[in-house]
Amino acid sequence: MKKRIVAVLLCMSMAMSMTTGCGSTAKTTDTKTKTETTSDADNEKEKSEQNSASAKAKNEADVDTATEEEVQGFMNDTDEKTVLVDSRAQESYAGWALEGAKNGGHLKNSALFSERWLDCDYSGSAPRTAYLERAMEAQNITKDSDIIVYDYDGEHAKDVASYFVEQGIKDVSIYQANDMIDAGTDLESYTNYDRFLPTEIVKSISDVKTGKSSELSEDAKAIIGDNMDKVVLIDVAWGNAKASSYFSAGHVPGAVHINTDSYERPRVYVPEKRSDYAKEWRLISLEEFRDSLCPQYGITKDSIVILTGTSSSPQGRLGFMLRSLGVKTYAMSGLLTAWQYNGYDLDTDESTLVIPTSVDSFGSDAIANPDEILWMDDIKAILSGEKEGQVADNRDEDEWNGEYSGYGYHDLAGKIEGSVWCSSGDEENGEYFTNIDGTARTQQELKAYMESNGLDTSKTVAFFCGDSWGAAKIAYWCQSVDLNNIKEWGNGWIPWSNEGNEFIDHNGNKVHYDKYLDTVLDENGKDVRDGVNILDDQKAE
Numbered sequence: 001m002k003k004r005i006v007a008v009l010l011c012m013s014m015a016m017s018m019t020t021g022c023g024s025t026a027k028t029t030d031t032k033t034k035t036e037t038t039s040d041a042d043n044e045k046e047k048s049e050q051n052s053a054s055a056k057a058k059n060e061a062d063v064d065t066a067t068e069e070e071v072q073g074f075m076n077d078t079d080e081k082t083v084l085v086d087s088r089a090q091e092s093y094a095g096w097a098l099e100g101a102k103n104g105g106h107l108k109n110s111a112l113f114s115e116r117w118l119d120c121d122y123s124g125s126a127p128r129t130a131y132l133e134r135a136m137e138a139q140n141i142t143k144d145s146d147i148i149v150y151d152y153d154g155e156h157a158k159d160v161a162s163y164f165v166e167q168g169i170k171d172v173s174i175y176q177a178n179d180m181i182d183a184g185t186d187l188e189s190y191t192n193y194d195r196f197l198p199t200e201i202v203k204s205i206s207d208v209k210t211g212k213s214s215e216l217s218e219d220a221k222a223i224i225g226d227n228m229d230k231v232v233l234i235d236v237a238w239g240n241a242k243a244s245s246y247f248s249a250g251h252v253p254g255a256v257h258i259n260t261d262s263y264e265r266p267r268v269y270v271p272e273k274r275s276d277y278a279k280e281w282r283l284i285s286l287e288e289f290r291d292s293l294c295p296q297y298g299i300t301k302d303s304i305v306i307l308t309g310t311s312s313s314p315q316g317r318l319g320f321m322l323r324s325l326g327v328k329t330y331a332m333s334g335l336l337t338a339w340q341y342n343g344y345d346l347d348t349d350e351s352t353l354v355i356p357t358s359v360d361s362f363g364s365d366a367i368a369n370p371d372e373i374l375w376m377d378d379i380k381a382i383l384s385g386e387k388e389g390q391v392a393d394n395r396d397e398d399e400w401n402g403e404y405s406g407y408g409y410h411d412l413a414g415k416i417e418g419s420v421w422c423s424s425g426d427e428e429n430g431e432y433f434t435n436i437d438g439t440a441r442t443q444q445e446l447k448a449y450m451e452s453n454g455l456d457t458s459k460t461v462a463f464f465c466g467d468s469w470g471a472a473k474i475a476y477w478c479q480s481v482d483l484n485n486i487k488e489w490g491n492g493w494i495p496w497s498n499e500g501n502e503f504i505d506h507n508g509n510k511v512h513y514d515k516y517l518d519t520v521l522d523e524n525g526k527d528v529r530d531g532v533n534i535l536d537d538q539k540a541e
Contacts, residue, residue, distance in 0.1 A: 054119035055128055057162035066148045066173040068180065074148055075108045075186055080140050084110040085149045087160040090439035091333045092152070094481070095193030097219075098200060099152045102182040105189030107150065111139035112442050115156040116334075118163055120341050120437045126430035135435065136167075138445045143168045150177040190443065195319075195480035196333035197223065197306060199342050202252060205231060205306065209254035223330075224304050232298055232305045234258050236314040241353055245310045250346025252308045252332070252339065256354040260314050262293050263321060264467070270498045272515040274537070277411040280498065281467050283317075283490050286324050286370070290362045294325070297356040300363040301326060308332040308339075312438055313469040316476035320488055326368025331476065335438035373490040374462045376499075382462060383418045389460030389485075391416065392450075394424040394470055395493065402506030402533060406466050410494050411535035412513055412520070414503040422453040422463070424470045433474050443481040450486075457483055464489040505533035 074084040086093050086106045093112045097104040106112070113135055122128055141147065147164060149172065151157040157174040164172050181187065204220040207213035208228055216224070224231050235251040237244040238260045246257045264281045271278060284293075299305060305322055307315040307329065315331040322329040332339070336346065381387040393415060399406040400421045402414040415421075425431040432449055435441055441449075447457050455461050463471035463486065471488045478486035497503055502512045511520045511528055519529045529536075 053128070055132060055163065056118045056159055057166040059162070060158055061162040061165035061172070063158075063161045063165065064173040066150075066175040068175075070173075071107070071148055071150065071175050071177065071180070075110070077109070081144060082146045083139065083141050083148075085113050085139075085141065085147055085160065086110045087113060087115045087149050087151045087156040089114055089116055089198075089334075089338070090435060090437070091193075091196065091198040091338075093442075094196070094440075095189030096198050098198060101152050101178070103184045103187055104193070105187040107177060107180065108186040108188050110150070111141065113139070113141065113149075113160055114435070114437070114439075115151075115159045116338070116341055117436050118159060120337050122337070122436055124430055124436075125427040126425075128436060130428070130430050131436035132163075134429070135441075135445075138448065139442070141169070143170075145169060146171040148173050148175055150175040152176070152178045152181055154178075190480065190482045192480050192482050192484070195331065195476065196439075197330040198333050199339045199344065202233075202306060202308065202332045202339075203342070203344050205233065206252050206254045209233060212253075230302060230304045232256070232303050234297070234305060234307050234309075234318070236260060236307055236309045236318050237311060238314070242350075247348050247350055249310050249336065250348040252336075253345070253347040253352070254354060255308055255347075256297060256356045258297060258318065260317065262296075263289055263318065269495070270515050272518065273498070274411070274518060276537075277409060277535070279409060280494050282495055283321070283373075283467075286321065286367050289321055290325055290364075290367070294327075294362045295359050298359050299327060300359055300361075301368075302363065303327055305329045306332060308336070310336055312434065312477070313473040316472035316474075316488070317469060319476055320372050320472055320490075324367060324369050324372040325362070326364075326366070333439055337437045338439070341437070374460075374487050375489070376491050376495065379462060379464075379489050379491070379496075382460065383416070387460070389462060390455055391419040391489070392422045392453075392455055392461050392463045393419045393465070393493075394422055394463050394474060395465045396426065397421075397423065399466075399493075402504065405535060407494065410466065410497075412494075412497040412503075413533055413535075414497065414505045414511065416493070416496060417502065417504050417510065419464075420454050422450060422455055424465070424474060433477050440477040440480050443483060446478055446481060446483060457485055460485050460487060462487045462489040464492040466493050467495070468492040507533075 074082050084107060090112060092098045093106045095104040117132060147169060149157040149161045154176040161172045161174050201220050201223060204217040208216055233255040235246055235255040236258045240259050241257045263284055265284055266279050266281050268278045269280055305327055307319055309315060312335060319329050319331055379391055382389040382391055393400055395406055398404045400415050405411060405413045424433060450457055463474045465471050468489055475486050475488040497513055500512050502510055505511045509522055511522050511533060514521050519527050520534045522528045
């Protein structure tokens with residue numbers, strides 16, 4: 001989705017080296033193209049510096065220590081004013097046993113407010129506080145709350161409690177829950193928590209791949225066994241190794257780079273269109289992906305693939321393609337934010353470029369899981385009522401309203417009749433489906449957000465955007481917290497409109513694109529081209 005700023009891909013790739021919640025690499029940014037003056041650049045620099053600043057309290061608050069009985073009371077209390085807060089990383093909350101814990105998951109009835117959010121690297125356009133305030137509001141953490149903040153190691157809870165006190169919350173206490181967690185006392189976790197691998201496990205695999213260590217950790221062995229030959233460690237982003245963030249921001253050592261163009265190949269599907277708007281970035285077929293790309297990168301049906309990189313959308317996109325083929329696939333949790341937060345180094349040395357080891361074939365002719373991604377026919381069946389479900393548009397509001405196509409290379413603007421608007425985020429508020437460190441929000445938060453936009457998460461919900469980069473991220477992250485009905489529509493607005501399907505323009509009229517006339521027609525066949533529902537040549541960006 002080379003969206004809106006194709007001309008500045010490289011510099012944005014470098015600038016977004018530690019992008020977290022936004023998921024807005026050069027290819028997915030939601031910022032409209034503009035010419036920056038010196039003043040604009042200074043303002044952006046100042047904003048970035050403000051956002052990257054730590055939100056940790058200046059002084060550690062003097063708070064009481066809760067008792068196990070009080071914690072047990074909060075775990076079984078239905079009073080909205082009492083909130084039990086897990087201050088560990090989202091990976092622990094979701095289900096991974098980290099920090100030496102015997103069990104993964106969170107104490108029953110607990111919210112999530114990770115200490116990592118307070119000072120992790122962040123360079124998005126929305127202020128850090130937008131994420132923090134939203135997490136508090138969505139989980140009923142208010143000034144009137146009675147809060148117990150817990151951790152495992154006795155360190156995380158202090159910082160989160162101090163932050164809450166700084167926000168004006170008076171009734172805050174802390175608790176080291178290592179004994180309760182080790183005992184497995186009323187722990188809850190997500191079934192799909194292992195859609196993501198914690199950086200601690202990836203680090204062990206990376207170290208063995210690069211020769212820094214000869215032995216995998218026990219946690220890593222539990223995932224991949226003893227056969228490292230099966231593991232394909234991937235850095236995925238738009239652009240080749242030099243043009244992408246692979247060297248500029250850095251990559252997990254030992255990871256081979258995959259350019260998203262290799263499986264979303266820029267091609268002309270409607271040759272009748274004006275050349276400036278004829279090219280699209282559609283997913284290649286699963287068969288072509290299986291027979292062409294996978295063998296090139298040494299991926300077979302028996303591979304274990306670990307996806308890393310600076311942006312979440314490519315991980316979700318490639319993840320669903322691989323899962324469709326039945327490949328055991330993980331994304332590294334927290335993008336590169338969690339990696340660096342844990343003090344791990346990134347590789348920026350061009351001499352260490354990893355060359356993939358190809359294989360003769362994928363090893364199977366089957367498409368093991370054909371329903372991982374929904375396609376055009378599925379969407380039409382949902383919209384017609386033939387299949388149960390909803391179609392959700394996560395594009396920006398001006399795109400939903402038909403005021404702008406969203407893409408410098410696409411000239412059709414509008415929305416699909418019967419779809420539901422559910423924005424993935426904006427510059428002011430950040431990303432709605434991820435935390436500031438790029439991890440998934442809690443199931444409760446995501447479910448509530450989608451339902452507030454009119455979506456029924458108990459049924460199939462197919463998300464899309466221009467070419468569904470952002471939709472892939474939404475679906476992958478939602479499924480990781482067991483919202484399994486949330487799906488990615490593999491095509492999106494650009495193929496839908498280019499292929500002549502009916503849509504609603506900015507005037508509220510039902511129209512469609514006619515490729516032979518190269519214009520937009522209404523239901524009566526009248527040419528209603530007005531420079532907005534189809535971009536005029538002189539307005540081309």
